[in-house]
Amino acid sequence: MRIARIESPMKRVLISVLASLLLAGAAAAGDTIVLKSGRRISATHVVEEGDRVYYDTPAGRLSLRRDLVEKIERGSSAWTPEGRDDLSVAPPRSDPAEGYDDIVAATVRNGSIDRGYIAKLEMEAAAGGAPAGRRVAVAHHAAAQFELRRGSTEQAINHYRRALTYAPEHVGILLSVAYMHLNRSEYTPALEYLERARRSEPQNADVAKLLGWALYGLNRIEQAVQEWKRALRLRPDADVEQALAKALRDEEAESEFREGETRHFNLRYHGGATPQLAREILRALEQHFSAIEGELRYTPPEPIGVILYTEQAFANITRVPGWVNAVNDGRIRVPVQGLTSVTRDLSQTLQHELVHSFIHQKTNGRAPVWLHEGVAQYVEGMRAGGQAHILVSAYDQKVSLPLGLMEAQFLNLPGEVAGYAYVWSLGVVEYIVAANGMGDIERLLDRIRAESSTEAAVRSTLRMDYAQLEAEAVRYLRRTYLQ
């Protein structure tokens, strides 16, 4: 998310707000308003009064008609990348291990995987016969589930790949590995496995359900709708009903949109934006894409969806506060009303949001907000210099926001503090790059994908914990801008 302009709050006011915030522990979880449309809004101080629901955002106090609200979840607002509302779909029902309890028990024993046992089964399978192949597949499935419980997705996927060399058409295995890819937003490989499963069992409801998810992730909404309708014909399923309703809303909201496509982008825009502007935007996006690709040494495997809105439609659909001038909730959503060409500001907005897409795909959606926003601002060319004095005095007066509290959405912070949080994130990232170059950011993102927490990834990449990183960032800011 990029803010229209970072407020430069009066230092004295900011410091006192920060102090009271830390005292109250108010940077912790806020509430979530769940709308009947399925949309979720993070907010603080949510109050129901008469036929309206009032809530605070950094843009001030807003309200909604109460009949639009499904429910309010108190203290529930957790970080989802820029308010991304992912589909929550239960795992497929078919269990590849069903009826093979003995193999499962022999594969995972005394808290580890018996590789000798798997090797023995593999030899039997190599000697021939589909039943032997099936037994190996079950053993690898048991091993994969064991790795998953230990948090090692990579190892689990490897077991499934191996299983498929012995039982290439095993629908249970194909569904399991596809499900893991879907959870990591890796839609293209998921789609390949699911198409194989479809050839084996055309009437399998789980295959249709997960195919819909993969297609939705790839922004092929119409096809996703077809698959989910098919899944419901095969078997009633509450998950699918919800997903289908959401896809139909998207389809309707976007039905008047035109499309443009390039190698890395899938652009949709309302008739109001000229085709000429859409083409220019795609060209700008492709340029930014190669620049960021070089900088982060990473190429997102999935195409990136971009939607252009007239300003009014943007506010209605994204429901974000007025200070937000673009959103990335899995797709980049940008208002373009009144524009006829790509201005410098629009170009920077596109670049900023694109960085979020890269980081999201590179870390499987696990990067904390401070790093997301710090890197996005850094890459678009912003520096903390002009506001270094605020960051340093907040730190000296022991009221600076700890990075641990900036892992979740800034939308929950009071207005002045949200602006401060953006600059502070930028200052920390600027320090990391100044100390060791962009390579450290790249390695940090890779570690976040693998480690249990961001702070653990910071420790293994930068050899310091959050408190030391904050101290070093302030030292850097003082030395660079205030002396």
Ligand SMILES: [Zn+2]
């Ligand atoms: Zn942002």
